[in-house]
Amino acid sequence: MHDKVKAQGGRGVSIALAGSGGAGVMTAGNMLLKAAAQAGWYGLMVRTSGPQIRGGEAAALLRISAEPVECLDDRFDLVIAIDWQNIHRFADELPLDAGSLMVGDPDQGNPPEVLTQRGTRLAQVPIKKMAKAIPGSWPNMIMLGIAAALVGLPLDAVKSVVEAAYGKKKKELLTPNLAAVEAGFASAQTLPAVPQLAAVEPTQTPRWLLTGNQAAGYGALRGGVRFVAGYPITPATEVLEWLSPALTKVGGTLLQAEDELASINMIIGASFGGVPSLTVTAGPGLALMAEALGLAVAAEVPVVVLDVMRGGPSTGIPAKSEQSDVSIALFGLHGDAPHLVIAPNSIADCLGATQWAVHLAEAMQSPAIVLSDQFFGQTQAVVDRPADMHFIGERAKASAPTEAYKRYALTESGVSPMSIPGTPGGAYTADGLTHNERGVPSSQAADHLAQLDKRERKLLRHDYGDYWAEIDGQGEIAVITFGSCTGPVRDALARAAADGIKVRLVSMRLLAPAQPERLSEALRGVKKVLVVEQNHSGQFHRYLRADFDLPGEVRSLRHPGPLPIHAEEIYRKITEWSLM
Amino acid sequence: MHDKVKAQGGRGVSIALAGSGGAGVMTAGNMLLKAAAQAGWYGLMVRTSGPQIRGGEAAALLRISAEPVECLDDRFDLVIAIDWQNIHRFADELPLDAGSLMVGDPDQGNPPEVLTQRGTRLAQVPIKKMAKAIPGSWPNMIMLGIAAALVGLPLDAVKSVVEAAYGKKKKELLTPNLAAVEAGFASAQTLPAVPQLAAVEPTQTPRWLLTGNQAAGYGALRGGVRFVAGYPITPATEVLEWLSPALTKVGGTLLQAEDELASINMIIGASFGGVPSLTVTAGPGLALMAEALGLAVAAEVPVVVLDVMRGGPSTGIPAKSEQSDVSIALFGLHGDAPHLVIAPNSIADCLGATQWAVHLAEAMQSPAIVLSDQFFGQTQAVVDRPADMHFIGERAKASAPTEAYKRYALTESGVSPMSIPGTPGGAYTADGLTHNERGVPSSQAADHLAQLDKRERKLLRHDYGDYWAEIDGQGEIAVITFGSCTGPVRDALARAAADGIKVRLVSMRLLAPAQPERLSEALRGVKKVLVVEQNHSGQFHRYLRADFDLPGEVRSLRHPGPLPIHAEEIYRKITEWSLM
Amino acid sequence: MSTASVAAAPITAAAFKSAYKPIWCPGCGDYSVLSSITKAFAMLDLRPENVAVVSGIGCSSRIPAYTTCYGFHGVHGRALAAGTGLKVARPDLTVLVAGGDGDGYSIGGNHFLHACRRNVDLTYIVMDNHVYGMTKGQPSPTTEPDWESKLSPGGTGLRTFHPLVVALASGANFIARTFAGDPNGTAQIIADAIRTPGFSFVEILSPCVTLRPEQRGWKEQAHPASVATTSDPAKAARYLMTDDGFNIGVLYKGNRKPYQPPMGKGTKRVADLEAEFSI
Amino acid sequence: MSTASVAAAPITAAAFKSAYKPIWCPGCGDYSVLSSITKAFAMLDLRPENVAVVSGIGCSSRIPAYTTCYGFHGVHGRALAAGTGLKVARPDLTVLVAGGDGDGYSIGGNHFLHACRRNVDLTYIVMDNHVYGMTKGQPSPTTEPDWESKLSPGGTGLRTFHPLVVALASGANFIARTFAGDPNGTAQIIADAIRTPGFSFVEILSPCVTLRPEQRGWKEQAHPASVATTSDPAKAARYLMTDDGFNIGVLYKGNRKPYQPPMGKGTKRVADLEAEFSI
Numbered sequence A, B: 001m002h003d004k005v006k007a008q009g010g011r012g013v014s015i016a017l018a019g020s021g022g023a024g025v026m027t028a029g030n031m032l033l034k035a036a037a038q039a040g041w042y043g044l045m046v047r048t049s050g051p052q053i054r055g056g057e058a059a060a061l062l063r064i065s066a067e068p069v070e071c072l073d074d075r076f077d078l079v080i081a082i083d084w085q086n087i088h089r090f091a092d093e094l095p096l097d098a099g100s101l102m103v104g105d106p107d108q109g110n111p112p113e114v115l116t117q118r119g120t121r122l123a124q125v126p127i128k129k130m131a132k133a134i135p136g137s138w139p140n141m142i143m144l145g146i147a148a149a150l151v152g153l154p155l156d157a158v159k160s161v162v163e164a165a166y167g168k169k170k171k172e173l174l175t176p177n178l179a180a181v182e183a184g185f186a187s188a189q190t191l192p193a194v195p196q197l198a199a200v201e202p203t204q205t206p207r208w209l210l211t212g213n214q215a216a217g218y219g220a221l222r223g224g225v226r227f228v229a230g231y232p233i234t235p236a237t238e239v240l241e242w243l244s245p246a247l248t249k250v251g252g253t254l255l256q257a258e259d260e261l262a263s264i265n266m267i268i269g270a271s272f273g274g275v276p277s278l279t280v281t282a283g284p285g286l287a288l289m290a291e292a293l294g295l296a297v298a299a300e301v302p303v304v305v306l307d308v309m310r311g312g313p314s315t316g317i318p319a320k321s322e323q324s325d326v327s328i329a330l331f332g333l334h335g336d337a338p339h340l341v342i343a344p345n346s347i348a349d350c351l352g353a354t355q356w357a358v359h360l361a362e363a364m365q366s367p368a369i370v371l372s373d374q375f376f377g378q379t380q381a382v383v384d385r386p387a388d389m390h391f392i393g394e395r396a397k398a399s400a401p402t403e404a405y406k407r408y409a410l411t412e413s414g415v416s417p418m419s420i421p422g423t424p425g426g427a428y429t430a431d432g433l434t435h436n437e438r439g440v441p442s443s444q445a446a447d448h449l450a451q452l453d454k455r456e457r458k459l460l461r462h463d464y465g466d467y468w469a470e471i472d473g474q475g476e477i478a479v480i481t482f483g484s485c486t487g488p489v490r491d492a493l494a495r496a497a498a499d500g501i502k503v504r505l506v507s508m509r510l511l512a513p514a515q516p517e518r519l520s521e522a523l524r525g526v527k528k529v530l531v532v533e534q535n536h537s538g539q540f541h542r543y544l545r546a547d548f549d550l551p552g553e554v555r556s557l558r559h560p561g562p563l564p565i566h567a568e569e570i571y572r573k574i575t576e577w578s579l580m
Numbered sequence C, D: 001m002s003t004a005s006v007a008a009a010p011i012t013a014a015a016f017k018s019a020y021k022p023i024w025c026p027g028c029g030d031y032s033v034l035s036s037i038t039k040a041f042a043m044l045d046l047r048p049e050n051v052a053v054v055s056g057i058g059c060s061s062r063i064p065a066y067t068t069c070y071g072f073h074g075v076h077g078r079a080l081a082a083g084t085g086l087k088v089a090r091p092d093l094t095v096l097v098a099g100g101d102g103d104g105y106s107i108g109g110n111h112f113l114h115a116c117r118r119n120v121d122l123t124y125i126v127m128d129n130h131v132y133g134m135t136k137g138q139p140s141p142t143t144e145p146d147w148e149s150k151l152s153p154g155g156t157g158l159r160t161f162h163p164l165v166v167a168l169a170s171g172a173n174f175i176a177r178t179f180a181g182d183p184n185g186t187a188q189i190i191a192d193a194i195r196t197p198g199f200s201f202v203e204i205l206s207p208c209v210t211l212r213p214e215q216r217g218w219k220e221q222a223h224p225a226s227v228a229t230t231s232d233p234a235k236a237a238r239y240l241m242t243d244d245g246f247n248i249g250v251l252y253k254g255n256r257k258p259y260q261p262p263m264g265k266g267t268k269r270v271a272d273l274e275a276e277f278s279i
């Protein structure tokens, strides 16, 4: 290998492994990430593939770094392709430049023009031939070896992952594939250099490897959820698939519903029964749940709906990320229906935010929508073990209700103790009709107003503490964002800081109820506000305009999915603006 | 009768007829309104009743005037009750004062305290005894006679309505009831006075008597709708009930769907087939339609959804009015889903606005939501015959598509000619998946962006003309409102004008796409903006903040249903503010 | 059926009737159904606090608040989904789901299918009046094809929906029809339905005297079924396919095991699950 | 069936196949179904522009774009509603609705019930692979109770949904089952279904070789039905209740009149309706 360069600070190295579906690029990518994780690095991996249900083309997009990473980088240092079949379809997702290196198999033809025109260097390795030369081995293991060597991942780390994978069950596969990894590793020595990983010490503190979908599922359990009903939908299905066996283990249960209308009504029924409940869906399913969410608001039944956002509208782009369900989550219910909307701001935070949502929903007897997205949900990441925030779902219960029990009593906090079926003396009817304090239907203006006031009050009076947003940095420019744009914004701000430009970050975790005073506080002294989001119509920006008073000049940086908002775009916008 | 006073200008006289359900107060009210209409007055009548399905208590609330009226007045001049049974339940809806007169039957006890405590005068007429004295007659006809006499409606006018009702079929009922009307009329001569109707000439120009629900149905037909699918829901059902026979007459059809999910998908299917289509619902049904509305956006299939708003959230107050579906109508779809939202601003305008919605939907191949409400929908009004605006639904069609036909071509206007099934050479697949110009599914960023841009563009580039809003008056204070708040705002502004306070009115008919330049233009020079709406959370106000730049100081005047926003409240707010 | 809390004092039907005055029209069949339900609860010696009555929207769906049980008055058409979630999460409760023909067979049709199939231990009562009562008279799936209404002048012309056949076809474990005009017989059958494990479906002919006054004539039409309760689905299918709509009785009773996923039997702590994420 | 435009030149199945490459896995049963559909269209001498293929969401629901007909790829579970609206508004078109078992029997169950009952002249094809293909392997209503998946470890334990019985119970006029492995037989039956007036339902066993590779074995299990097509619902009910799920053939064919409200036969102008509002 030529001159070794260390990867720049926290940016780490970015690697794409590509090839036809079935060539095993995902397996190779997973192993690479795991090896890096075990050796002490952080990292993440995005899976991307073509429209085919099986086969087609696929790529594993990785970023590995000595410091925590929360998004892909703007560019790739390295692309290794087993073949170039249809890889042009990923061109948008594979930003390369002259500093990048492409490694291809000369027997598989040339990379598509759309990649080469960027001046990227190309190196050739006869991957398939090498694999053929080792009977029983696969080209993706050659690829794994090449990747490890090029970025400076120790061979042993990779080998031990391969051993763990095949060592137990499929022993006959182990020897040839270990050999393939070694062969790939060795072949890389003559290849042009790419930046190498900064050295790390094996870490003492525990780390986890998981997806945001798993994290959300686990957060739900930590919050106390014991009943889940759901209907499969990309990219949310894995949450259900993770929760199904997990719930059984901890004494809960999951029902596969016939549709989303059933899911949401099932969990409302279960929660009426006193059991913290959750469902999981994506945009189309969330739309179907809107009517019953209104019932949960009116009847004050806590439930959590996890929406893993994908490209919209309609069926849209099911397997790609977009932050375009902000409006429906905030404003999609009929009538005046205040409720909670919470957005995790990292893969690890899918855990904390979901847990918090359960906690808040239960505390305020309100539906909560959690806005995750496909990037969070399906990306696998190495993260520090998230501390348990002890956000436990705990509902104010009417323990010894008497005959005069008022289910919807007009308390100061707005929260009225709830009687749980089975409790003698506490029987009442939960109702979606406008009702009085006892729950008896009423069409009187006074009752309607009193209950609307109460439901608004309970959300506004709650003390959300500092958890409502991540606030960082100083300066007269601020970036306001949420969800999976937080990662690229942080990256951009680190770059700006390196240039000496101070920028404030506000990543909002609590979208509803809006916290205008807290935001004003966070933005004190700010003159320029950049709002960053990944959708077409600026849904988050419009919401900020509606519910907050933003100081100074406000600009919107946005584009729809499937491409993420890159740190570079944000950085450029900030530096340009800071010069004005 | 004591001293006759003429009713104040356009305010006319306000009359409530009340009694137990089945006592016939609605019939009496209808006849009173019809008689007034035929004699040349304008007027309207609101029906209100208790929670019972049948029986219970009921009241007909009327306002009759020499000038057009678009809402109830803040107070009643006259309440006539056949009995006082449960009438306290309507107390909120029956604002009385010392100037008002209550007429009751001494044999039915006394009016409830909540009414008498306002200092209202009480007069007694033995209504039931009088009816009994005329065998075959009903108390409500006595009531009708009293009402006519008190407000100065000619006896002949009332008698001819009664004749028309019973003259043909139920002849045996005619004579006694005519006698009852006469007896009632005569008995009123000794009663205290209430303001009398200003004199009118029999009108030469045609007038109509209809509800907003009928007007909307007729507007749909004028716009070209020939297919309707719907599911019954209060207060929208009458639109379907009116349309069902009407469509058959003009060569269209109506399907009763199994649910709202079916309704919306049926009309999308029919419109894909080239037939302008509509459905009708209220909040809960609109929520259920949100998913498929996204499909109509993405696949560019024009449809119109008429939402007759009622008290929310959830089942809420089904039979009472509220403007609380603004948020869901504007922002309730998942993904970035620009579409049309149109609000009629009077009962008569339910016709024009719905017709316009059909026209716009067809012109832009977009779903349109029409926000009517229970007040408009179920109130019967005397209006000038609405002129036909010639807003005909006409879709750009691909008349001779070739093999290269691009269903979703990126045109400058954003509208792409649509090929209708049956047209040779124009076959394509309408798709809710993100697609390219030909309609072929794509998950490429470029295709996604191009189609999102196009769909936004077609709505923004359209010239909506002056019809986007009703703009009236001058001055530095402006009131922005929409829908059924327009009536009370107009009344308030007339009072303010009488005080010499000039106020501008902007009643927005086109809510989406937002027209920020046009509004800025309309508000040029304005320093104070009052936003008036009938809901709890200020949904319209928040939308204005999000999508417009409002000049000067902005205040919100709002409360939820079921009570309307009274002209008095608006007038007070404006006069106070104008003094600051 | 869930274990009724066995208490010392026998409970009366009156103990299950709340103080709220129904909004129903005088003479509505639903009053009798309410009586039958409370009688059935008393027969089974249930305690109000251990019973949940779950409904959708409609005249009939107002029933929960007229009992002294825990009530859930949800959205139109989704009562079975809410009831299913409640029962699976709280298997100790007796869950009775109730509503109308529009609620259950029109907008709620899918949940009806899947509740029958899922066979959770619920009892589902439909107060069938062959009309949308609450919205003042539109045809429901069980409305006769020639019934005239504003929405369907000249009648719908549609074949009626056969709830019992559909229930059987989709796997309901207990299928009965009763007539509101016979409150005692109805109470007996409801009690049997609650007692029978799994999903029990009771279709009750409950006249709407306001919108369908001719249904007062049902008392002449209703008659006991001419065959005994069967547990053979094929036999039941043949019989029900030719049913006249007025056969009263328990028409099918199967032996399917109720579906109840193991709730509350977990052995692990949540923290134990962390292991799978550890590197 | 709607009048096929009778043209001079006979049309081939190939003329109904579009140039788009399906996203389906190699070996997926849906390829054969596509062939059968195009063959059936050719047999009936239809013209692509007079046919609309309407679907929901799923692997199978991708089928419209693979034909040269007008296609409508709607939302999940609502294909029958869209198809119904289209056919009623445009009775001149031949409307074929197609999709999967998840789309049709799970989320779409209510529309299935009511389409059978309404009996609009549509043909509905379900490519049943007893699994959610598109979302990568969750149980559908027709999945066997012991089939294991991530979402249902150990199996669902649920009785399977019996589409043919439910179709019969809710009034479908034509009920058939075919096997994708027999494209010619399937084409014949689809043609028969389209030709038969009213709502025709064709359940096609269409293997998902990726998620349910064991379904390759279906070719051994599928067998011609042992009884002739009947028009007696009670007889069909008994037979279908004990059906093994692999009987192939037209199992029921009724004589119900299709539902088609009078579209386009209006005699009045819109302005004529004003009279009723005039004072």
Ligand SMILES: Cc1ncc(C[n+]2csc(CCOP(=O)(O)OP(=O)(O)O)c2C)c(N)n1
Pocket: B231, B232, B233, B234, B260, B284, B285, B288, B315, C057, C058, C059, C060, C061, C075, C076, C099, C100, C101, C102, C103, C104, C127, C129, C131, C132, C133, C134, C135, C140
């Ligand atoms: C989503 C939704 N759609 C429509 C309605 C209006 N709605 C209320 S009750 C009802 C039908 C009631 O009929 P049924 O279930 O037979 O009950 P009944 O009143 O006859 O007892 C309808 C359509 C609603 N509340 N919600």
Ligand SMILES: Cc1ncc(C[n+]2csc(CCOP(=O)(O)OP(=O)(O)O)c2C)c(N)n1
Pocket: A231, A232, A233, A234, A260, A284, A285, A288, A315, D057, D058, D059, D060, D061, D075, D076, D099, D100, D101, D102, D103, D104, D127, D129, D131, D132, D133, D134, D135, D140
């Ligand atoms: C409202 C909604 N819910 C869920 C989904 C996710 N989804 C897409 S296809 C599908 C099921 C497909 O199964 P099936 O209909 O059997 O078709 P197959 O793929 O097996 O051919 C699901 C659940 C969706 N697109 N929309």
Ligand code: SF4
Pocket: B053, B054, C023, C024, C025, C027, C028, C029, C030, C059, C060, C129, C133, C134, C207, C208, C209, C210, C211
């Ligand atoms: S309308 Fe009919 S169903 Fe409703 S309460 Fe009255 S009688 Fe009963």
Ligand code: SF4
Pocket: A053, A054, D023, D024, D025, D027, D028, D029, D030, D059, D060, D129, D133, D134, D207, D208, D209, D210, D211
């Ligand atoms: S996943 Fe199954 S159903 Fe889908 S295309 Fe592949 S084989 Fe066919």
Ligand SMILES: [Mg+2]
Pocket: C058, C100, C101, C102, C127, C128, C129, C130, C131, C132, C133, C140
């Ligand atoms: Mg009914």
Ligand SMILES: [Mg+2]
Pocket: D058, D100, D101, D102, D127, D128, D129, D130, D131, D132, D133, D140
């Ligand atoms: Mg399937």
